[in-house]
Amino acid sequence: MSQLNVFIQFSAALTNFNTLTIEGTGQAQRYYDLLLNIAGPPRIHALLTLFENLTHQCSSLTELEQQINGKIIKNDEMGALTLNLIQLWMTGTWYQLGKAWRNRYGKHEQDVTHVVSAQSYKSGLVWLAMNTSPSGAKQPGYGTWQYPPDITQTYHAPFSFKDES
Amino acid sequence: MEKQYDYDVVIVGAGIIGTVMAKHLASTHQSILILEAGEPVSDWQAYEQRLDTFYRAQIKVPNSAYPNNPNAPQPDELDLKNIGNEPDTQGYFVQNGPMAFASSYTRTQGGTTLHWLGTCLRMLPDDFKLRSTYGHGLDWPIGYDDLQSYYEQAEFEIGVSADVEDQAYLGIKFSPDYVYPMRKIPQSLADKFFIKHTKNLSVRYQDHSYPISVTSTPQGRNGMPNPAYQNGAGYTPVGAAGYEDLGQRCEGNHNCVPICPVQAKYSSLKTMQQLQTQSNVTLLTRAVASRLLYKHGTNLIEGVEYKRYTTPNQPEYQTHTVTGKIVIVATHAVESAKLLLASGIKSSSGLVGCHLMDHPTLITWGTTPTPVYPYRGPNATSGIESCRTGSFRHQHSAFRVDMGNDGWAWSIGDPYTQLSTWVNGSQNEAPLFGRQLRERIEHHFSRQCRFGFLIEQPAQRSNRISIDEKYKDALGNYRPVINYQYSEYEKRGFVAARHISNKIFEHSGVKDATHYDPSLANHVEIDQQAYQVVGAGHYAGTHVMGTDKTNSVVNRYQQSWDFENLYLAGCGSMPSMGTANPTLTATALAIATADYIKSKG
Numbered sequence: 001m002s003q004l005n006v007f008i009q010f011s012a013a014l015t016n017f018n019t020l021t022i023e024g025t026g027q028a029q030r031y032y033d034l035l036l037n038i039a040g041p042p043r044i045h046a047l048l049t050l051f052e053n054l055t056h057q058c059s060s061l062t063e064l065e066q067q068i069n070g071k072i073i074k075n076d077e078m079g080a081l082t083l084n085l086i087q088l089w090m091t092g093t094w095y096q097l098g099k100a101w102r103n104r105y106g107k108h109e110q111d112v113t114h115v116v117s118a119q120s121y122k123s124g125l126v127w128l129a130m131n132t133s134p135s136g137a138k139q140p141g142y143g144t145w146q147y148p149p150d151i152t153q154t155y156h157a158p159f160s161f162k163d164e165s
Numbered sequence: 166m167e168k169q170y171d172y173d174v175v176i177v178g179a180g181i182i183g184t185v186m187a188k189h190l191a192s193t194h195q196s197i198l199i200l201e202a203g204e205p206v207s208d209w210q211a212y213e214q215r216l217d218t219f220y221r222a223q224i225k226v227p228n229s230a231y232p233n234n235p236n237a238p239q240p241d242e243l244d245l246k247n248i249g250n251e252p253d254t255q256g257y258f259v260q261n262g263p264m265a266f267a268s269s270y271t272r273t274q275g276g277t278t279l280h281w282l283g284t285c286l287r288m289l290p291d292d293f294k295l296r297s298t299y300g301h302g303l304d305w306p307i308g309y310d311d312l313q314s315y316y317e318q319a320e321f322e323i324g325v326s327a328d329v330e331d332q333a334y335l336g337i338k339f340s341p342d343y344v345y346p347m348r349k350i351p352q353s354l355a356d357k358f359f360i361k362h363t364k365n366l367s368v369r370y371q372d373h374s375y376p377i378s379v380t381s382t383p384q385g386r387n388g389m390p391n392p393a394y395q396n397g398a399g400y401t402p403v404g405a406a407g408y409e410d411l412g413q414r415c416e417g418n419h420n421c422v423p424i425c426p427v428q429a430k431y432s433s434l435k436t437m438q439q440l441q442t443q444s445n446v447t448l449l450t451r452a453v454a455s456r457l458l459y460k461h462g463t464n465l466i467e468g469v470e471y472k473r474y475t476t477p478n479q480p481e482y483q484t485h486t487v488t489g490k491i492v493i494v495a496t497h498a499v500e501s502a503k504l505l506l507a508s509g510i511k512s513s514s515g516l517v518g519c520h521l522m523d524h525p526t527l528i529t530w531g532t533t534p535t536p537v538y539p540y541r542g543p544n545a546t547s548g549i550e551s552c553r554t555g556s557f558r559h560q561h562s563a564f565r566v567d568m569g570n571d572g573w574a575w576s577i578g579d580p581y582t583q584l585s586t587w588v589n590g591s592q593n594e595a596p597l598f599g600r601q602l603r604e605r606i607e608h609h610f611s612r613q614c615r616f617g618f619l620i621e622q623p624a625q626r627s628n629r630i631s632i633d634e635k636y637k638d639a640l641g642n643y644r645p646v647i648n649y650q651y652s653e654y655e656k657r658g659f660v661a662a663r664h665i666s667n668k669i670f671e672h673s674g675v676k677d678a679t680h681y682d683p684s685l686a687n688h689v690e691i692d693q694q695a696y697q698v699v700g701a702g703h704y705a706g707t708h709v710m711g712t713d714k715t716n717s718v719v720n721r722y723q724q725s726w727d728f729e730n731l732y733l734a735g736c737g738s739m740p741s742m743g744t745a746n747p748t749l750t751a752t753a754l755a756i757a758t759a760d761y762i763k764s765k766g
Contacts, residue, residue, distance in 0.1 A: 145542025
């Protein structure tokens with residue numbers, strides 16, 4: 001599996017959206033490149049390899065989430081990057097990494113708080129998770145707000161975590 | 166020989182007041198020039214650039230779609246802080262305090278209707294006689310009846326959606342058979358929740374009981390046309406300026422403030438678009454009026470001096486003058502007063518710049534027991550209007566409740582604020598991701614509700630804008646210096662508002678989540694209870710109308726008492742706002758003034 005595909009699977013696991021939704025945003029390559037630029041390819045490859053190995057070792061989503069928490073989120077070096085990636089997917093905004101992380105692992109000029117692009121804002125997954133549309137885009141139409149949203153469409157079941165390659 | 170003028174009418178400001186007046190005068194006056202200080206928004210593409218700016222803005226405050234222009238600067242909520250012993254000069258305003266004036270406006274073609282919510286409440290008959298009835302603030306020289314037919318015209322210009330049967334309360338009257346141009350905008354799920362849970366709920370002040378009832382809000386956004394409009398002629402919604410097919414209906418973008426992406430919401434760009442077919446109306450943008458020209462001892466304004474720049478980020482400009490038989494200053498309550506003061510015009514009454522008003526706004530928020538799915542629909546579709554007047558106004562401010570459909574966006578900056586806390590973890594909780602995060606987002610954000618209590622602020626002379634040689638902008642024009650505070654009358658209004666919020670929340674099973682951050686601007690304590698007051702963007706009162714030159718700046722036609730060809734049009738002429746968002750009333754006044762000018766020939 002390509003590193004980008006692993007990145008998409010990793011993103012799916014972190015956000016609990018399926019890989020089709022992740023890919024459908026059109027942002028995966030851009031976010032992957034941003035992460036490579038800010039944290040450096042060796043670190044990101046190590047992170048994705050770690051994740052890919054976990055998917056092979058785990059037999060359920062619950063187990064995988066436990067492993068991600070223990071091995072990645074709680075890891076000083078990888079955790080901050082991962083939490084930032086979740087916020088990036090949710091809002092389209094990259095938040096500058098913490099001072100301690102930057103001092104320890106390196107500073108990069110692109111590591112400043114910014115909305116990646118107009119399209120990244122509109123692709124923010126938090127709005128989907130809220131069963132609405134991004135504020136100011138993807139309008140649902142006249143009068144829709146007087147009824148509950150249609151939440152029958154499920155974006156869950158992030159991916160089949162057994163190796164698909 | 167009669168004096169020759171460059172134009173019959175020179176209007177300063179291409180916002181709603183300036184453009185509506187130009188439209189009404191275009192049939193009787195041969196040449197009209199509109200001077201606009203800000204950047205042009207000349208077509209749909211230019212508007213889309215603002216939309217793109219909004220998408221890219223990290224913090225989406227009301228002006229986030231309209232970047233600050235150093236040559237025509239504007240205030241911004243992000244500039245606010247608690248004011249200490251020294252004036253706060255960080256933003257465009259020089260804030261002398263003691264409270265920060267916490268509202269913004271927009272200096273771009275289209276003006277603040279670009280980012281307004283679009284609420285089109287009429288004022289109540291009581292609001293016009295606040296001083297004589299309740300002993301506070303100022304009276305108007307006219308009453309509701311004088312404005313009633315102009316309200317109807319203003320509702321046409323803006324394109325208001327509402328049902329008369331919902332709006333005929335507390336003395337508001339309509340012409341027989343009148344209907345609004347469009348039917349009411351559908352109410353949100355949160356509105357319906359509170360309609361259900363406030364049945365039979367009331368509050369007592371002194372000996373009177375006031376029912377707490379939820380009313381659909383009249384809105385300047387496109388809904389379903391009412392076929393009964395104008396005796397069956399109907400109404401055709403006005404689409405986006407330069408893209409007429411777009412914006413025929415509100416599409417539920419829940420982004421009225423800062424920018425409606427389809428222009429279903431009215432902005433004065435639409436009126437300007439209608440003026441494009443008028444060859445006798447000229448718009449000049451990037452032209453900042455800097456002085457009104459007159460000879461001392463005379464009662465005529467000869468013309469307007471303005472500074473023309475070519476690009477916002479370069480302070481180079483050329484100074485021009487233009488003469489007009491009639492000069493209309495309609496460039497926002499603060500900017501209009503500033504222009505007069507910069508011209509040495511304090512008026513016979515000395516009241517130019519005084520009586521600055523807003524609606525100090527108390528926000529409360531909570532969690533509903535069942536999902537109401539906010540972050541959908543227009544930012545507000547209903548309000549609680551029952552406390553807009555009553556005998557309690559002897560003791561404390563009246564208020565209305567703006568019922569938000571925007572979750573806790575205005576309250577604490579959600580969904581961003583809590584999302585960040587959940588993802589990054591806090592002292593109480595480890596970081597959330599995956600299913601837990603999804604569940605938290607879905608559960609919590611679907612149950613957020615928010616009230617905004619807009620507190621009546623009677624005119625006080627000491628709340629004012631002034632100018633100071635020390636404070637100028639890039640073009641050498643004055644920056645507004647603001648003195649502002651809340652009165653005890655208003656503070657008692659905050660207390661009453663908070664009491665009602667508590668009562669409604671308790672009655673509805675809403676868990677109150679309101680908390681105020683003492684480090685933010687305008688944190689006040691009353692009887693050991695904390696309050697945080699924000700602005701509503703409802704500037705008014707800086708060139709009030711009155712009955713004579715000693716008690717006011719303009720007469721009932723917004724005509725200067727001191728210069729007979731000068732009209733100061735806009736919210737600045739209003740001696741009170743009551744609890745109504747002022748734009749509709751100012752638009753009605755603008756049309757009345759245009760009629761008066763036409764009647765004079």
